[in-house]
Amino acid sequence: MNYQISHLKELEAESIYVMREVAAQFERPVIMFSGGKDSILLVHLAYKAFYPARVPFPLLHVDTGHNFPETIKYRDDLVEKIGAKLIVGSVEEAIESGLVVEEKGVNASRNMLQIAVLLDALEKGKYDAALGGARRDEEKARAKERFFSHRDEFGQWDPKNQRPELWNQFNGKKKMGEHFRVFPISNWTELDVWQYLAMEKVELPSLYFSHERDVFERDGVLLADCEYIQKKPDEKVFKETVRCRTIGDMTCTGVWKSNASTVEEIIEEVATTRMTERGGRTDDKRSETAMEDRKKEGYF
């Protein structure tokens, strides 16, 4: 007998361990659910971690009001399937109530507004741990993120003051008002996620697979044509066969020319591609340290 497991099974075991640690150490944990493949993976792993009991975390979705309609449908179906509770933090409502102010202009995005809405939803629900699907391979500011990431009462990330994580010890102790972000799939890469989703035959939103869509080009990135984005006069709409590599708000999620229509074809594409998946995110392109700056303010 060979006592060896594959890297995917080892990553799975690690993530399940982290989730169970969250359930044991926190009183009110919540899963931040974006509708993207990473948060779908999180929900899938949570289901396994606590089976046959129900997932002990509700799902929190920050709805910018600019989501792809496919995302909302997938979310609602999933919630019904696993019997989880869904909480929606609405950017639309936050704008109406004056909590946040809508950005103006051609590059307007509700991405930054999500931070305030997320923090508000966490505070209202008194959640002490928010599980997210961020991975360390995504972006250089995330390469140094902890599994248990401590946030002060303003939800801020202080990169100089993170707790060392050794062996499999996670320290979730906190003071009143503080909370944690927890990233169970920290050690997964984009390719690992796809390989695992394929292995597990997890159903995915149609946006990830190639489809024909009206698009236009901005700063070298293809964006989906929709009512939420103001186009410049010289930006022409055309039809293209595309798919999403990440799924966020329609205003900042680039789509990619692709013919990959199955998970296997996506794996092949990911393995040979020469661009990182966040290369299509215009929110990261605002400056070289855009991700680090947003994290400090309380972004995922």
Added chain:
Amino acid sequence: MSTSQNTELLRFTTAGSVDDGKSTLIGRLLYDSKSIFQDQYDQIKDATERRGEEGVNLALLTDGLKSEREQGITIDVAYRYFSTPKRKFIIADTPGHIQYTRNMVTGASTANVALILIDARHGVVEQTKRHAIIASLLQIPHIVVCINKMDLVDYSQDTYDKIQDDFEKFAAKLDVNDVHFIPISALLGDNVVNRSDKTPWYDGPTLMYYLENVHIASDHNFIDSRFPVQFVIRPNTDEFHDYRGYAGRVAGGIMKKGDNVTLLPTGFTTKIKAIMGADGEQDEAFPPQSVTVLLEEDYDLSRGDMIVRENNQPEVTQDLELMLCWFDQSRPLQLRGKYTIQHTSQSARCIIKEVRYKLDINTLHRDMDDKNINMNDIARVVIRTTKPLFVDSYRKNRVTGSIVLIDEANNNTVAGGMII
């Protein structure tokens, strides 16, 4: 990059300073394994030009946060990923200076392999010894010593042999068993991924070949069964009315359905009725699997309890001898101070009763007089806990042999310890 699902995971740690070529080596491994994307490559190419340097500085790939650049230091452990058809690799990349001992210890805690870099022009220096001592203290199973910048010593075998000899003499004093040496040039790529024709006198593997093939299947303890209960699963549904599953990660040994087991701390004995894995029922479980164990008789276990084999039990004790690495900047170790101690899924309080000595991690000298333990210091201490822990020596099991201490005033993780 690999599209295979059946590759092993290997974690290795690197430690080094700016000058010894560590970043260049990591950049080379990422680049040659095609793990660098075009947009990342373009970014560092731009950054190289902005700095007024020539070519593409692969070291910039590991350049981190704005806060770090502002201060010109690396604050932290950075994790990087690459894969080949044979294995997926996780690099815990840590700065090598003495003031970052705590980061090296953190990176080393989960590593299968320690990669130690030596500049061929300088040979074994203080920093080399420090890295080797940490690898030994943290019981990293395999050490690979890369003698770098061979291009600057004309690929001289004599130089290489002398450095290997020096290192081996020093390592004889340490608790390391599997040490391998490779002559490389990270800058030019000699013996990193591709075999160099400049070192015909070297017949060992390239670094990549070594990393892909070093035997890590025995790095876990598969002998002494240890299952710390992490979480109790009780569905409370009609279908699973009496279900009571003990969830956790196997910390040691191979647990089989039908095994006679002892429950700690009560000492009751029973049998394993079933083992539920991520894909349903399985006959056995071993490290590092996360499973749920069902018992024949229900003795109402809770988090922190441990399931072990009847005839092979850990030590049950409130008194621990530890090698402790201190992490906290704000406060030094307080003798007689009280801390929270975390060990497997147990949490207790403890008091530091005695500091036996401080270890000089450059020389291994034991200082019996200086008992002020500050950030980055390593010391042998004696502690007493409020309740019994179920422990093994760190040498025997890295999971059941390790602890962390938490300051009760600010909740910081202030130390990591290895049980002697």
